[in-house]
Structure formats: C-alpha cells, structure tokens
Amino acid sequence: MAGALTERDFVTKLERAGFAQVEILERTPMGIDDCALYPLFTPDVLDLMRTLIPPERQQTIGTAIVLRAHLDDHGAR
Amino acid sequence: MTDTSVARDLMRSAETKQIVRSAYAAVDASSEKVARKLYSPEELARLPQSAIEGALGVGNHLRHAQIDAGETLLDLGCGAGIDTILAAQHTGPTGHVIALDFLPEMLERTKKAAAEAGLTNVDPLEGDIEAIPLADNTVDHVISNGVINLAPRKARVLAECARVLRPGGKLTVADLTVADEELPPEILTHPATWAG
Numbered sequence: 001m002a003g004a005l006t007e008r009d010f011v012t013k014l015e016r017a018g019f020a021q022v023e024i025l026e027r028t029p030m031g032i033d034d035c036a037l038y039p040l041f042t043p044d045v046l047d048l049m050r051t052l053i054p055p056e057r058q059q060t061i062g063t064a065i066v067l068r069a070h071l072d073d074h075g076a077r
Numbered sequence: 078m079t080d081t082s083v084a085r086d087l088m089r090s091a092e093t094k095q096i097v098r099s100a101y102a103a104v105d106a107s108s109e110k111v112a113r114k115l116y117s118p119e120e121l122a123r124l125p126q127s128a129i130e131g132a133l134g135v136g137n138h139l140r141h142a143q144i145d146a147g148e149t150l151l152d153l154g155c156g157a158g159i160d161t162i163l164a165a166q167h168t169g170p171t172g173h174v175i176a177l178d179f180l181p182e183m184l185e186r187t188k189k190a191a192a193e194a195g196l197t198n199v200d201p202l203e204g205d206i207e208a209i210p211l212a213d214n215t216v217d218h219v220i221s222n223g224v225i226n227l228a229p230r231k232a233r234v235l236a237e238c239a240r241v242l243r244p245g246g247k248l249t250v251a252d253l254t255v256a257d258e259e260l261p262p263e264i265l266t267h268p269a270t271w272a273g
Contacts (some may be wrong), residue, residue: 001255002270003093003271004270006256019235019248026136030253037108040101040272049260049264052141063254065251066251068127068143070247071152
C-alpha cells in the first residue's frame with residue numbers, strides 16, 4: 001500500500017509504456033477491515049492505522065482497481 | 078538526478094524488494110477469506126484448497142480478462158497460483174500460462190496447485206517483474222493481481238510488460254491505488270505497508 005500510485009499516475013505510466021485504450025473496469029474501496037483479511041498486515045500496523053487514520057477515512061484508505069489495456073503497436077514505445 | 082541520488086534510489090529499491098520478499102516468504106496463515114471475498118463459488122469450486130488459502134490479490138481481474146483459447150498468458154507475480162490456475166483453465170490445453178514470481182516457495186506452491194487441478198499448461202518461471210526473463214513479443218496477454226504496487230520501479234515493470242507482449246497484446250490488472258492525500262508517515266514507513 002505504501003508504494004501504490006494514484007489511479008491517474010498509474011494510467012499515465014501505462015500510456016508512457018505504450019499501452020492504449022486503458023479502461024478502468026472496477027473500483028472497490030479498501031478500508032482497514034479489508035486490510036485485516038491479509039496476513040501481510042500485522043496486528044501492530046492495523047492498530048497503528050486505526051489510531052492514526054481519521055475515522056472518516058478508515059473505510060477507504062485505498063482503492064482496488066481492475067483495468068484493461070492494449071498494446072497498440074511496438075512503435076508506440 | 079545526481080549519482081548520489083541514483084545510488085540512494087537503487088538502495089531503497091533493493092531494500093523495498095527485500096521487505097516484500099521477506100514478508101511474502103513468511104506468510105504462513107491462510108488468506109482464504111480474501112479468496113471468498115473476491116472469487117465466485119463457481120470459480121472456487123474449480124480450485125485446489127492450497128491456491129484458495131494463498132490468495133493475496135486485491136480484485137478479480139479475470140472476470141474482465143476476455144481470455145481466448147490458445148493464448149499465451151503471463152501471470153506477473155503469481156503467488157500461490159490462484160489466478161494462474163483459473164487463467165490456465167480458460168486458455169485450455171492449446172494455450173499456456175507462464176507463472177512468474179521471484180520467490181521459489183511461491184512457484185513451488187503454484188506448481189503443486191496446478192498439478193492438483195490436473196493442469197499441464199502452467200510453466201513456473203522464477204524472475205523479477207522489473208526484468209522479465211522472456212524474449213520480446215512472446216506473450217498474448219499479461220495478467221497481474223495486487224503486485225505492481227509492490228514494485229519499486231513501476232514504470233520499468235510496465236515497460237517490461239510492453240516488451241514481452243505481442244503487438245495488440247492485452248494487459249488485465251487488478252491493483253491497489255491511493256488517493257492524492259497521503260496516509261500518515263508512521264504508516265507509510267512501516268514495513269508491513271510496503272508488503273501489504
């Protein structure tokens with residue numbers, strides 16, 4: 001999560017890499033309770049999140065997106 | 078960018094990769110709840126339990142992937158193999174899925190899960206997503222689930238995807254994004270949030 005991009009930056013990097021027709025097909029908010037499903041989030045970091053992140057942001061600390069793109073041609077790179 | 082700042086960035090990049098590597102290698106708890114949240118009962122019924130228990134993705138991109146029979150797919154950061162197996166079922170015996178991961182432990186899990194699922198069209202491949210060990214123009218479709226956000230050099234990862242894809246190739250990805258407003262620094266600097 002700490003290394004995640006904004007959706008806008010993600011799409012920009014895709015286009016710079018030569019991808020076109022980038023479609024965002026799903027956006028699902030991820031909150032602290034969603035993070036808790038993953039064993040990678042340790043109890044101490046979940047506690048830290050619940051303490052430091054304002055309550056109004058705790059249900060959406062990130063957004064899981066599904067996207068599809070096509071590589072138009074190799075000249076685009 | 079100065080030589081010093083380049084060196085510092087590379088050091089951070091190596092450090093981040095090590096954090097991710099250690100965290101994923103240490104996962105010993107089941108993440109079945111993740112699988113039950115993301116995949117349909119019909120999809121879960123086609124999967125070995127080991128793949129279900131190792132689900133660490135953030136979405137179900139395969140619902141939108143439009144996989145054709147006979148395609149060569151690359152699963153970027155295959156983990157325990159849940160998406161590799163579902164994709165291999167879609168592409169059928171005339172196609173195959175290259176399951177790429179930098180952790181031999183994960184590749185072993187994927188290999189076993191594919192065998193349990195009765196699949197012979199899965200090829201595990203050890204490697205770094207920033208330097209994919211495949212030739213240019215060899216893949217029809219790249220899929221990835223919750224992995225690109227872990228890479229220190231994301232532009233490099235996407236350039237590598239473009240390099241290995243054939244012209245007109247597809248990329249279908251689920252990944253985590255964040256808002257412009259940053260999380261508190263205590264959270265952003267915690268190793269668990271670089272791996273999770």
